[in-house]
Amino acid sequence: EPEVTQTPSHQVTQMGQEVILRCVPISNHLYFYWYRQILGQKVEFLVSFYNNEISEKSEIFDDQFSVERPDGSNFTLKIRSTKLEDSAMYFCASRAEGSNQPQHFGDGTRLSIL
Amino acid sequence: KNQVEQSPQSLIILEGKNCTLQCNYTVSPFSNLRWYKQDTGRGPVSLTIMTFSENTKSNGRYTATLDADTKQSSLHITASQLSDSASYICVVSARSGGYQKVTFGTGTKLQVIP
Numbered sequence: 231e232p233e234v235t236q237t238p239s240h241q242v243t244q245m246g247q248e249v250i251l252r253c254v255p256i257s258n259h260l261y262f263y264w265y266r267q268i269l270g271q272k273v274e275f276l277v278s279f280y281n282n283e284i285s286e287k288s289e290i291f292d293d294q295f296s297v298e299r300p301d302g303s304n305f306t307l308k309i310r311s312t313k314l315e316d317s318a319m320y321f322c323a324s325r326a327e328g329s330n331q332p333q334h335f336g337d338g339t340r341l342s343i344l
Numbered sequence: 345k346n347q348v349e350q351s352p353q354s355l356i357i358l359e360g361k362n363c364t365l366q367c368n369y370t371v372s373p374f375s376n377l378r379w380y381k382q383d384t385g386r387g388p389v390s391l392t393i394m395t396f397s398e399n400t401k402s403n404g405r406y407t408a409t410l411d412a413d414t415k416q417s418s419l420h421i422t423a424s425q426l427s428d429s430a431s432y433i434c435v436v437s438a439r440s441g442g443y444q445k446v447t448f449g450t451g452t453k454l455q456v457i458p
Contacts, residue, residue, distance in 0.1 A: 335387030
């Protein structure tokens, strides 16, 4: 069964540095998402992306965050100047056309900011 | 404010026993409700999706119910197995224009013991 893959599985970065988290969604999916989960807390929505533009974003997704689909397969989340509180698991998800289609999640990237 | 509350926070049951997890929500306008299973260190995996008109949906040993009037859902697990040990997350989507806003519950951590 096709999967959403995320790289790296663990990223350690110094505070203030830029980080790019990478995702390869399922190939025929059109809707893409980023979520984060701070340790011990619930999953939080960050952003959704469709037709090469952001369709929704949460209040967490401020100017430090950006998303891009640089080619036909990758979907990236960039954090420009990381803060300690950005430490979390970041999950990418994708889904097919149809609002009741399930979102398929990757296994996440654990981001640790030092 | 859209909220999803789950109970209990955690649950320990004996292998082979049944259990029921609860989800109450205040999301509107309601679009759909999903139950996800999240193994430790993995991304969430979709178990069921229900729309407004659906009262019950099964996926193997998992049966979800939805009461859209009282804004409650339950996930019933039959004949539990050790591999059912995971967090179970209720996710409710609201329709916002042409898009969906998703709200995650805090999850119920289930431990199945021999």
